[in-house]
Amino acid sequence: MPVTAEPSAVRGGGRGRFAAVGRxxxxxxxxxxxxxxxxxxxxxxxxxxxxxxxxxxxxxxILYRPNGRVASNLPPFAQHILGTTNLGRDIYSQLVYGARxxxxxxxxxxxxxxxxxxxxxxxxxxxxxxxxxxxMRIADVAxxxxxxxxxxxxxxFLEPSMWNVVIGMALVVWPSTSRVIRSxxxxxxxxxxxxxxxxxxxxxxxxxxxxxxxNVLPLSFVYGSIAVGWAILTEASVxxxxxxxxxxxxxxxxxxxxxxSQALSRGWYHWFVPPGVCIILVVVAGFFVSRGFExxxxxxxxx
Amino acid sequence: MAPLxxxxxxxxxxxxxxxxxEVLRGERPVSRAVDGIDLTIGEGETVGLLGESxxxxxxxGRLLLKLTRPTAGTIRFDGGDLADLAGAALKRFRREVQxxxxxxxxxxxxxxxxxxxxxxxxxxxxxxxxxxxxxxRVAMHRVRLPDVEGYYDRYxxxxxxxxxxxxxxxxxxxxxxxxxxxxxxxxxxxxxVRAGILNVMRDVHATMGLTAVYISHDFALVRYVCARxxxxxxxxxxxxxxxxxxxARPLHPYTRALVQAVPVPRVDQSREPLPIxxxxxxxxxxxxxxxxxxxxxxxxxRCADEEPPMREVAPGHRAACHLL
Numbered sequence: 001m002p003v004t005a006e007p008s009a010v011r012g013g014g015r016g017r018f019a020a021v022g023r024x025x026x027x028x029x030x031x032x033x034x035x036x037x038x039x040x041x042x043x044x045x046x047x048x049x050x051x052x053x054x055x056x057x058x059x060x061x062i063l064y065r066p067n068g069r070v071a072s073n074l075p076p077f078a079q080h081i082l083g084t085t086n087l088g089r090d091i092y093s094q095l096v097y098g099a100r101x102x103x104x105x106x107x108x109x110x111x112x113x114x115x116x117x118x119x120x121x122x123x124x125x126x127x128x129x130x131x132x133x134x135x136m137r138i139a140d141v142a143x144x145x146x147x148x149x150x151x152x153x154x155x156x157f158l159e160p161s162m163w164n165v166v167i168g169m170a171l172v173v174w175p176s177t178s179r180v181i182r183s184x185x186x187x188x189x190x191x192x193x194x195x196x197x198x199x200x201x202x203x204x205x206x207x208x209x210x211x212x213x214x215n216v217l218p219l220s221f222v223y224g225s226i227a228v229g230w231a232i233l234t235e236a237s238v239x240x241x242x243x244x245x246x247x248x249x250x251x252x253x254x255x256x257x258x259x260x261s262q263a264l265s266r267g268w269y270h271w272f273v274p275p276g277v278c279i280i281l282v283v284v285a286g287f288f289v290s291r292g293f294e295x296x297x298x299x300x301x302x303x
Numbered sequence: 304m305a306p307l308x309x310x311x312x313x314x315x316x317x318x319x320x321x322x323x324x325e326v327l328r329g330e331r332p333v334s335r336a337v338d339g340i341d342l343t344i345g346e347g348e349t350v351g352l353l354g355e356s357x358x359x360x361x362x363x364g365r366l367l368l369k370l371t372r373p374t375a376g377t378i379r380f381d382g383g384d385l386a387d388l389a390g391a392a393l394k395r396f397r398r399e400v401q402x403x404x405x406x407x408x409x410x411x412x413x414x415x416x417x418x419x420x421x422x423x424x425x426x427x428x429x430x431x432x433x434x435x436x437x438x439x440r441v442a443m444h445r446v447r448l449p450d451v452e453g454y455y456d457r458y459x460x461x462x463x464x465x466x467x468x469x470x471x472x473x474x475x476x477x478x479x480x481x482x483x484x485x486x487x488x489x490x491x492x493x494x495x496v497r498a499g500i501l502n503v504m505r506d507v508h509a510t511m512g513l514t515a516v517y518i519s520h521d522f523a524l525v526r527y528v529c530a531r532x533x534x535x536x537x538x539x540x541x542x543x544x545x546x547x548x549x550x551a552r553p554l555h556p557y558t559r560a561l562v563q564a565v566p567v568p569r570v571d572q573s574r575e576p577l578p579i580x581x582x583x584x585x586x587x588x589x590x591x592x593x594x595x596x597x598x599x600x601x602x603x604x605r606c607a608d609e610e611p612p613m614r615e616v617a618p619g620h621r622a623a624c625h626l627l
Contacts (some may be wrong), residue, residue, distance in 0.1 A: 192409040199368065200474065201397040201427035214414050 034292020044194035139175035210286035225241025229286030304345030338538035351525030400477035465496030544620030554622035
C-alpha cells in the first residue's frame with residue numbers, strides 16, 4: 001500500500017485521474033490472464049482496423065488461375081497464405097475481414113447491453129418502488145425469451161444482417177446485467193457514505209451518478225467484456241445457421257461455407273480451423289479481461 | 304443561552320414484522336424507538352445523549368437532522384419548524400447542520416480522494432470556487448491534519464481509522480455548521496486514537512462555538528466532551544443535567560447503574576454487582592407506567608400505573624422517577 005504521499009502538481013478537477021489509469025495498467029500487467037486478454041484484443045483490434053491493408057485479396061472475389069480456371073481449393077502457404085475456398089476465395093483475407101465484423105458486432109452489442117443494463121439497474125435499485133417493479137417485470141419477460149431463436153426470428157422479420165445480433169442482444173441480454181447492477185445498488189444505497197452525501201447536501205441525482213454509479217461500473221465492465229464474446233459467438237452461430245448477413249464476411253459465415261462445402265469431411269483444415277480458433281480466442285480474451293477488470297476496479301481487493 | 308434546537312413531544316415509531324394473528328386482526332405493531340422526547344439545546348451547548356443499544360439515541364440524532372421524519376412531535380431549529388423546510392430553506396439547513404458517523408471506514412466514498420470528499424459539501428452548498436482551498440485548509444487544520452497536501456490525494460483505504468475520522472470531521476466542519484450530531488464518533492476506533500479525536504472535538508467546540516450532540520453509550524466520553532448529559536432509556540429521557548452533576552449525583556436508578564458500570568482502571572478493585580438485571584428486549588413489550596420498572600430495584604406499585612414525568616430536582620438537573 002503506497003503510504004507515502006506524493007504532492008502532485010495537478011490541482012483542481014482532474015486530480016488523481018491519471019494516477020488511476022496508471023494503476024489500472026500496472027495491475028493488468030501483473031495479472032497474466034488479463035495481459036493475455038488485452039494482448040489478444042489488441043491484436044484483433046489492429047487486424048480489424050487495418051483489414052484493408054492486411055488483406056491480400058477482396059474476401060468475396062472469385063480468383064482465377066493464370067489458365068483461366070477458378071483457383072479453388074488451393075493448399076495453404078503457396079500463393080495464398082491460407083489457401084482458397086472451393087469457390088476460389090482467399091481464406092486469409094476472409095479471416096482478416098471476419099475480425100472486423102466480429103469486433104463491430106461484439107463491441108456495439110456489448111456497449112448496448114451495458115448501457116441499458118446499467119441504467120436500468122441503477123434507476124431500479126436507487127429509486128425502488130413502482131419504477132423498480134415495472135423495470136424488473138420487464139426484465140423477467142426479457143429473461144424468459146430464448147436468445148438464439150429470438151435472433152433468428154428477428155432476422156426473418158428484418159433484413160438478414162449482422163446488426164440483428166446487436167439488436168437481439170440489446171433487447172434480450174440486458175436483464176442479467178441490470179439484475180446484478182441493481183442488487184449492487186441496493187446494497188450501496190444503504191452505505192454510510194451515501195447518507196453522508198445526503199447530509200452534505202447532495203441531490204439524489206448527484207448521489208446516484210457521482211457516488212453510486214462509479215462503484216458499480218466495474219461490474220458493468222465485467223459484463224461488457226463477457227457480452228463482447230457472447231455477441232461474437234452468437235453472430236457466428238447465426239451465420240453458421242445461415243441467417244447471417246448476405247455479403248458480410250464473418251467467421252461464422254466462413255464456417256457455414258466450409259460446412260456446406262463438406263470441408264470438414266474432406267479434411268480441409270486450413271479452411272475451418274482458423275475462424276474457429278479466432279472465435280475461441282476472442283471469446284476467451286473477453287473472460288480474461290473481465291477477470292482482470294475485477295482486480296483493477298476493486299482496488300481494495302489488492303491492497 | 305438562546306435555544307437553537309427545540310424538540311417537543313418527539314416520537315418515531317418503526318413498523319415491525321407482523322405475525323399472522325396481527326395481520327388478521329388488522330393490527331400494526333410498532334417499535335417505539337423514540338417515544339416522547341422534550342429537549343431544548345441552547346446555542347453553543349454540548350449535549351451527550353447516553354444510553355444502551357436500542358434506546359433510540361441514534362434515531363433521535365437522525366430526527367434532529369431531518370434525516371428521518373418523526374411520527375409525532377415537532378423540532379424547531381433556530382425558530383423554524385423542520386417539517387416545513389423544503390427547497391432553498393432545506394438547502395440552507397443542510398449547510399448549517401452536519402453529522403459525524405460512527406463508522407469512519409464507510410463514511411467516505413471509497414472512490415473519492417480526501418480532496419474530493421472535502422470539496423463535495425462546498426460544491427453542494429454553492430460556495431464560490433476561490434474559497435474552496437482556504438476553507439478546506441482551515442477544516443484540515445481544525446482536525447489537526449495540518450499536512451494538508453499529504454492527505455488530499457489519498458483514498459480512504461490508505462488512511463487509518465483515526466485519520467479517517469478526522470477527515471470525516473473535517474468534511475463536517477468545512478461548511479462551518481452551527482449544529483453537529485456525532486453518532487458514536489469513536490466507538491469504532493482503536494482505543495489508542497480515541498483521546499486524540501475527542502481532544503480535537505473539544506477544541507473544535509471551543510473555537511467554533513459549535514452546538515453539538517454526542518451520541519454514545521460511554522459515560523466517560525460524554526463526561527469528557529459534553530457539558531450536559533441526557534440519559535435515555537427505551538425511547539424516553541430519564542435524566543438530564545450537567546455532566547459533572549449527573550456523574551457525581553445520579554438521580555435515576557438507571558443512571559446510577561450506568562455510572563456504576565463505568566470501568567475503573569484498577570485491577571484489584573472489587574466491584575459491586577450491578578443493581579439492575581435483564582435487558583431492553585424484555586422491557587420493550589410493556590406499555591404504560593415507568594419503562595424501567597421491571598429492571599428497577601426500587602420499583603413499587605405506582606411505577607406500573609403512572610408514568611413518572613421529568614422533574615427538576617436541582618437547578619438544571621432533571622430526572623423521571625417517582626422516588627424523587
